Amino acid sequence: MDFIASATSLVGGTVAALRRLGSPKTQAFGKEPEIPEARAQGIMTLKMPAAEGWKDGHVPTCAPGLTVNAFATGLDHPRWIEVLPNGDVLVAESKEQAGPPRTLMDHAAQATMRRVKAIGKSANRVSLWRDADGDGVAEIREVFVENQNQPFGMALVGDRFYLGNTDGIRVFDYVPGQPLQGEGEPLVSFKPHGHWTRSLIVSPDGSKIYAGVGSLSNIGDHGMEAEEGRACIWELDVATGEARIFASGLRNAVGTAWEPVTGKLWTVVNERDGLGDETPPDYLTSVQDGGFYGWPYCYWGRTVDDRVEQDPALVARAITPDYALGGHTASLGLCWMPEGTLPGFGDGMVIGQHGSWNRSILSGYRLIFVPFENGAPSGPARDILSGFLSDDEKLAYGRPVGVTIGPDGKSLLMADDVGDVIWRVTGA
Known part of the structure; x- marks a missing residue:
């Protein structure tokens, strides 16, 4: 099996090298992106740097006027961050669990992902970090809750703490400054596997919780019945416990945020594979109640994916x-x-770009800022942190994931699941 995976990965790497010659020179970015015509790939492009981590004082590159330091180190694949009202910082430590590979491409994809530590044994815990002396470095570390099932999203409403495991949402009683006790109460069940992350966000009035649930497959490869309840954002009523699909056709909606001018929910979505380096682009979008965003039938509006049996009404x-x-x-x-x-930064959205594994020239691997005016994106994206890749794209020092405002309101905290670090960004 190792020989099969290595051989298939070698073929994928060769294909990536050849496709690099025809890769678009500019990325599909902004409100009116130039999206190249789709070209279905017989063999998926596979390209992933090896996990190197940060050594000898090496840190990410900051935008001018900013500085970065390690807030917390020695984690096990940190993915998501939640800052509690008392200033405690929670970090979900979890990892994808590889299922049995069904095809040669599955073997190759898993081998590719292992290069950057994206697959393996999951810590399945949430750790608590506290910067008691306010110097920007956490000196207290505790286990907040453990023995979970790929925990990710977290949300606190009053004295009730909600945790998004891959198979559903559980709620626990919360006491400030103390770890969670017991097994919690299951509220909503989700189908595991595939895109496994379950992000959570509370509505501004505290009455609802929204959860991102990604698709099982790339384009409904196992039939749409297997995708029921997936590729969507769910809404949970805190008072009644009732849950419904809020928006759908979102292949893998992960991070969510509230935009304060309009009060709209926004999300970032990972789009489908196998149509080219820039086709289609991942995206940032506002989310409408009852809205449908195309997956798997079409992308970027109504551009049809002819690999999929169509539903013209959708x-x-x-x-x-x-x-x-x-x-x-x-x-x-x-x-x-x-x-x-x-x-140097106004109002806007901060986005952790984890980085590609399936295109000939690597993309992402940075923390970016999209400026907003009057409730909408208003200009080109800017880097906040970069330098996560070696110049030859062979090594990954880190990969950005979750990001949030720090407890002091004057910093950003960002999870790096290759460096096993929580980075803190402040003014220089």
């Missing part, structure tokens, strides 16, 4: 996203950053 309803983020950037983390948080 295609006719498909909503065009607000802002393209480049092909296969794996944009996962998202938070609203108000003006004044970091010097």
Whole structure:
């Protein structure tokens, strides 16, 4: 089996090298992106750097006027961050669990993902970090809850703590400064496997919780019955416990954030594979109640994916996203950053781009900022942190994931699941 995986990965790497010659020179970014015509790939492009980590004082590169330090180190694949009202910082430590490979491409894809530590034994815990002396470095570390099932999203409403495991949402009693006790109460069940992350966000009035649930497959490869309840954002009523699908056709909506001018929910979505380096782009979009965003039938509005058996009625309803983020950037983390948080940055969304594994020239691998005016994106994206890749693209020092405003309101915290670090970004 190792020989099969290595051989298939070698073929995929050769294909990636050949496709590099024809890769688009510019990325599909912004409100009106230039998206190349789709070209179905017989063999999926596979390209992933090896996990190197940060050594000898090496740190990410900051935008001018900013500085970065390690807030927490020694984690086990940190993915998501939640800051509690008392300033405690929670970190979900979890990892994808590889299922039995069904095809040669499955073997190759899993071998590729292992190069960057994306698959393996999951810590299945949430750790608590506390910076008691306020110097920007956490000196207290505790286990907040463990023995979970690929935990990811977290949300606190009053004295009730909600945790998004891959198979559903559980709720626990919460006491400030103390770890969670007991097994919690199951509220909503989700289908595991495939896109396994379950992000959570509370509505501004505390009455609802929204959960991102990604698809099982790339384009409904196992039939749409297997995708029931997936590729969507769920809404949970805190008072009644009732849950419903809020928006659908979102292949893998991960990070979510509230935009304060309009009060709209926004999300970042990872789009489908196998149509080219920039086709289609991942995206940032506002989310409408009852809205349908195309997956798997079409993308970027109503551009039909002819690999999929069509549903014309759904295609006719498909909503065009607000802002393209480049092909296969794996944009996962998202938070609203108000003006004044970091010097030189106004209102806007901060996005953790985890980075590609399926295009000939790597993309993502950075923390970016999209400026907003009047409730909508208003200009080109800017880097906040970069330098996560070696110049030859062979090594990954880190990969950005979740991002949030720090406890002091004047910093950003970002999870790096290759470096096993929580980075803190502040003014220089």
